[in-house]
Amino acid sequence: MRIDIITIFPEYFSPLELSLIGKARASGLLDIRLHDLRSWTHDRHNTVDDTPYGGGPGMVMKPEPWGEALDAVTGGGEEGATPRLIVPAPSGLPFTQQRADRLAAEPWLVFACGRYEGIDSRVAEDAAGRMPVEHLSIGDYVLAGGESATLVMVETVSRLLPGVLGNAESAVQDSFATGAMAHLLEGPVYTKPPVWRDREVPPVLLSGNHGAVDRWRRDQALRATARNRPELLDRFTDDDLDRRDQEV
């Protein structure tokens, strides 16, 4: 997958040089390219913002640099390929695991990181004439810019790509994404030592009884979900829950 990120703070994305994503980039699994929006300004001050039409607080990102940046970045696709443009925004569609699964199937994503009060709306309108455009929100809170949201989305999508996670992690990911644990919150996890500050690991996890361990883990996941996200349990009918009992 190719991922282009356009931002006035390219250094914000140095975490993408680390860990699994850093390794995936080094191996060629992931091709992440950073672009400084100011490269497409032509004035002495590299101006990217201006006052909002209609008045109001703050500044709005000017359309000209964005238009030139998107033309330059998206024009260079192989065999004229076009990317999907993702614009992080508090007003966007919810970014969910399901939407991440869908984005992970895309060959090329471009992220437009806004700042100030946002990007002149004509930029996305103009781009939509040449490529799919999605405004996405990572949650109901307001960030100072799109960079944090882009980091979250790039990490969530990248870890779904085959080969990015090691075998162990991808096995864990599968068990929570599908089957009896799908859509449930993860329960508690433990590792050595068996006793730490007089706190024991739940004995079932040391029992070697895989059926009992699976049942215990599903029960813990149901408890965590009922406690913190009861609305997720609405997805299950009583029959589903009974069937899950048989499954595990």
Ligand SMILES: Nc1cc(-c2ccc3cc[nH]c3c2)n[nH]1
């Ligand atoms: N889910 C979420 C996205 C944002 C966001 C996205 C872009 C910009 C640009 C300026 N402020 C922004 C905030 N906040 N919260």
